[in-house]
Amino acid sequence: MILDIDALDDGALLQADICVAGAGAAGIALALQFEGTSTQVLLLESGGERAEAATQALAEGELAPGCRHPPPHRYRPRRLGGATTLWGGRCMPLDPIDFRVRDWVPLSGWPIGPDDLAPYYPAANRLCEAGDFDYAAPQDMPPTLQGFVPGSFTQSAIERFSCPTDFAARYRLRLEAAANIRIVLHATVTEIRTRGQGQNQGRAVAGLGVRSLSGRRMRVRAQDYVLATGGLEIPRLLLASRDAHPNGVGNAHGMVGRTYMCHLAGTLGAVRPAVPVHHGYTLAPEGTYCRRRFALREAAQRRLRSGNMVARLHHPQVTDPSHGSGPLSALRFAAPFITPEYATRLRDGPSGATAIARHAANIAASPLETAGFLLHWLRRRTLAARKFPSIVVRPPGGVYSLDVHAEQVPNLDSRVTLAEGLDALGLPRLRVDWRHLPADIDTVRQGLRALSADFAASGTARLDWDEDGLEAALLCHGAYGGHHIGTARMSADPRHGVVDADCRVHGMANLWIAGSAVFPTSGQANPTLTIVALALRLAARLRAASRPPASALSPGQAPEPAMT
Ligand SMILES: Cc1cc2nc3c(=O)[nH]c(=O)nc-3n(C[C@H](O)[C@H](O)[C@H](O)COP(=O)(O)OP(=O)(O)OC[C@H]3O[C@@H](n4cnc5c(N)ncnc54)[C@H](O)[C@@H]3O)c2cc1C
Numbered sequence: 001m002i003l004d005i006d007a008l009d010d011g012a013l014l015q016a017d018i019c020v021a022g023a024g025a026a027g028i029a030l031a032l033q034f035e036g037t038s039t040q041v042l043l044l045e046s047g048g049e050r051a052e053a054a055t056q057a058l059a060e061g062e063l064a065p066g067c068r069h070p071p072p073h074r075y076r077p078r079r080l081g082g083a084t085t086l087w088g089g090r091c092m093p094l095d096p097i098d099f100r101v102r103d104w105v106p107l108s109g110w111p112i113g114p115d116d117l118a119p120y121y122p123a124a125n126r127l128c129e130a131g132d133f134d135y136a137a138p139q140d141m142p143p144t145l146q147g148f149v150p151g152s153f154t155q156s157a158i159e160r161f162s163c164p165t166d167f168a169a170r171y172r173l174r175l176e177a178a179a180n181i182r183i184v185l186h187a188t189v190t191e192i193r194t195r196g197q198g199q200n201q202g203r204a205v206a207g208l209g210v211r212s213l214s215g216r217r218m219r220v221r222a223q224d225y226v227l228a229t230g231g232l233e234i235p236r237l238l239l240a241s242r243d244a245h246p247n248g249v250g251n252a253h254g255m256v257g258r259t260y261m262c263h264l265a266g267t268l269g270a271v272r273p274a275v276p277v278h279h280g281y282t283l284a285p286e287g288t289y290c291r292r293r294f295a296l297r298e299a300a301q302r303r304l305r306s307g308n309m310v311a312r313l314h315h316p317q318v319t320d321p322s323h324g325s326g327p328l329s330a331l332r333f334a335a336p337f338i339t340p341e342y343a344t345r346l347r348d349g350p351s352g353a354t355a356i357a358r359h360a361a362n363i364a365a366s367p368l369e370t371a372g373f374l375l376h377w378l379r380r381r382t383l384a385a386r387k388f389p390s391i392v393v394r395p396p397g398g399v400y401s402l403d404v405h406a407e408q409v410p411n412l413d414s415r416v417t418l419a420e421g422l423d424a425l426g427l428p429r430l431r432v433d434w435r436h437l438p439a440d441i442d443t444v445r446q447g448l449r450a451l452s453a454d455f456a457a458s459g460t461a462r463l464d465w466d467e468d469g470l471e472a473a474l475l476c477h478g479a480y481g482g483h484h485i486g487t488a489r490m491s492a493d494p495r496h497g498v499v500d501a502d503c504r505v506h507g508m509a510n511l512w513i514a515g516s517a518v519f520p521t522s523g524q525a526n527p528t529l530t531i532v533a534l535a536l537r538l539a540a541r542l543r544a545a546s547r548p549p550a551s552a553l554s555p556g557q558a559p560e561p562a563m564t
Contacts, residue, residue: 002176004048005187005212012218014184016042018542019208019222021189021237024082025528026514026535027228028167029127031181033539035174041181042220044210046188046229047079049168054213054424055079058188059233061430062419068478069262069434075341075482076230080185081168083230083482084528086341089164089389091130091529092157093121095308097298098407098523104305105439107259107410110520111492111501117533120540124532129170129386130160131288142278144292144313149458152300152450153311161281161289161389162528186212189229190427192241192249192511202244204509211425224542228514228535231260231484232416235517236430238488238498238505239418250488250505253495257417259410259486260432261522262479264440267314267345269448269465271400271455279313279400280392289389296447296524304450307407307443308524311451314403315393319349321358324396326366327373329359331391344477366396402451402463405480406443407524411435416487434479441471483527488517503538514538 008014018034020027023045034041047055061072077085094114101109122133137156144155163170175181191209194202205225210218227234235257239248248256281289294311301308316323318331335346349355363370373393380388414435418428445467452463466473491497494506499518505511514535516527 001179001181002172002183002185004185005210005216005218006214008184008216008218010216014042014182014218014220016040016182016220016222018042018224018226019044019220020226020228020514021208022046022082022227022229022233022515023080023168023183024228024230025084025167026531027226028081028171028175029124029532029535030226030228030514030539032127032171032174033536033543034180035178037180037543039180039543042222043175043181043183044187044189044208044220045080045183045185047077048185049080051077051079055186058423058425058427060423061432062421064431064433067433067435068475069432070478070481072232072430072432076232076484079168080172080183081166084165084167086339087162087164087482087528088526089128089130089162089387090159090526091125091128091162092135092159092525093117093533094523094525094530095298097301098308098521098525102301105307105409105521107412107496108521111490116501117530117537120533120536121529123536124529125160127165127532128162128529129165129288130162130529131284131286131290135160137292141282141290141292144278144294145273145455145458145460146276146278147458148275148454148460150297151454151457152304153294153296153454155292155294157295158290158292160284161291163386184218186214187218188212188425188427189237190240190425191243192225192237194241194244194249196244202249203507205511213424224510224512224545226512226514226538226542231487231515231517232430232432234513234515235416235487236418236427240428249511250498250508252507255489255496255498257487258412258415259489259520260414260416260434261408261410261485261519262434262481262483263522263524264406264408264436264444264474265404265480266474266477267317267401267403268470268473269402269463271313271402271461271463272398273400273461275460277313277400279394281389287386289386291389294451296450300450304446306446307409307439309404309406309443309447310524311405311447312403313400315391316395316399316401317349318346319351319355321350321355321362324362324365325393326363326370327391327393329362330370330374332359341481344481348476402448402465404444404447405524405526406440406447407522408440409437410486410489410521411437436475441474444474445470483516483522485516485519485522485527488513489520490518491520502541503534512538512542
């Protein structure tokens with residue numbers, strides 16, 4: 001059932017067994033696990049079914065001086081489906097090394113291992129519509145560089161692409177039809193209210209304060225509460241809820257909002273292949289797009305004492321007309337019509353009249369190729385249900401660049417806190433102080449040196465890159481947009497994190513977190529597949545708990561949750 005808070009009485013009390021705040025990938029995946037069961041699920045979503053400027057403004061915040069992070073309201077659509085209404089769909093699981101304690105990576109090590117997530121990844125892959133859960137390149141998939149011999153890197157790992165699935169559009173009908181799941185739109189959670197007496201004061205959630213921009217208020221009572229409001233709104237809500245906790249819920253050790261990680265990414269260097277190249281995607285038998293990547297192996301990470309990293313062949317910088325490509329120059333002109341989250345790399349670089357004239361000349365020199373590319377884009381991307389994942393253009397000069405995506409290591413000083421100002425619902429705004437460490441740049445430096453050596457040893461390519469300009473090149477677009485990681489990290493010891501291995505907030509009986517906020521380290525992988533796998537694991541944990549039915553609760557009374 002899908003309701004709007006504005007259709008409810010002001011001050012209405014809604015009861016459920018489980019209340020989930022936030023209907024993005026995490027919240028929707030979790031709610032779907034209760035479809036057709038006797039568990040009553042209430043899913044509260046701040047946004048509506050479409051983008052709305054006033055609602056999106058609730059996500060606005062401040063950046064610390066000099067902070068190279070996108071404005072906080074970007075990359076975080078406030079609407080049913082959350083960021084899946086905008087995501088690129090690249091899927092891959094974390095690597096085993098990402099879970100391990102690495103003595104050269106401070107604060108590394110998850111309290112769970114790959115085996116704990118393994119049972120949930122295949123179902124997560126299905127929900128993301130990324131095909132079979134198999135991330136090894138099949139024998140018949142052409143190699144990126146023919147004859148490449150694995151050294152520090154392999155090219156035998158693949159990434160898979162979701163449609164990209166918009167969780168709201170895809171799962172709306174199922175959610176609407178489920179008698180035991182209620183979604184309330186325009187319902188922004190503004191406060192976590194706690195209860196308990198004596199020693200247990202503040203150790204359980206009693207209810208949530210919920211408001212709408214139209215002035216409606218709503219109260220919620222449930223046995224369990226899950227925050228799935230995204231990696232930046234989760235710490236915001238915890239920090240802003242101070243009825244019994246002066247520093248915020250779950251923040252006894254000052255860890256809420258700390259170790260904020262994104263990924264470091266960039267398009268770097270010049271790759272000159274000396275062998276046949278496969279640049280692009282392969283369709284798996286079940287119809288999903290897949291691509292090989294150069295992945296830094298576990299043994300090499302140990303030897304180099306680096307973080308995790310991957311690289312892929314990429315077209316040259318779009319904005320530099322010296323690439324000589326008509327399709328790329330056409331993209332340069334399309335930049336004003338592309339959403340800001342995807343146009344960042346299309347807006348820098350030379351922009352004067354000479355550059356414009358050279359782009360126009362590129363198009364004029366290859367009209368058929370340019371028209372063919374635009375037609376392909378229209379058919380296979382704009383109009384297709386399963387979209388071609390990204391631009392693939394063979395550079396006229398045969399010189400590619402490298403697209404790198406690298407782990408950021410946890411840093412206590414990289415953090416989000418509350419700002420002075422309030423949003424339209426009275427919730428303190430967020431202040432983002434995202435930082436990087438020399439170790440983050442060093443991961444890419446070591447990786448590029450090793451990849452260059454692998455290319456040379458196998459005689460497959462030459463990689464030229466500007467080592468002195470590496471940091472500037474990696475940071476020219478700042479933190480990698482939509483990955484918000486580590487702000488409520490998982491830890492066995494409450495002093496080092498916010499949630500335990502089950503994703504329950506340390507010291508709280510009935511408050512759980514779903515999303516990349518709980519990742520203790522970022523790995524190199526894009527986060528959503530793991531977000532969904534963790535949400536499914538949390539759902540299994542909640543399903544295993546026995547609880548009295550919500551209908552047995554008297555109005556205004558929530559059951560006493562047990563501390564286990
Ligand atoms: C441009 C872009 C490209 C991306 N590409 C990829 C990719 O290729 N691969 C990948 O793995 N990941 C990618 N991502 C990241 C991916 O989209 C996110 O990791 C994922 O969608 C996060 O899901 P979530 O449910 O944890 O959070 P969100 O999607 O942020 O969902 C949170 C939900 O909570 C709601 N909400 C917020 N505050 C409140 C509140 N107080 N009360 C009630 N509701 C609230 C929001 O409206 C939202 O619907 C990309 C992101 C962007 C922006």
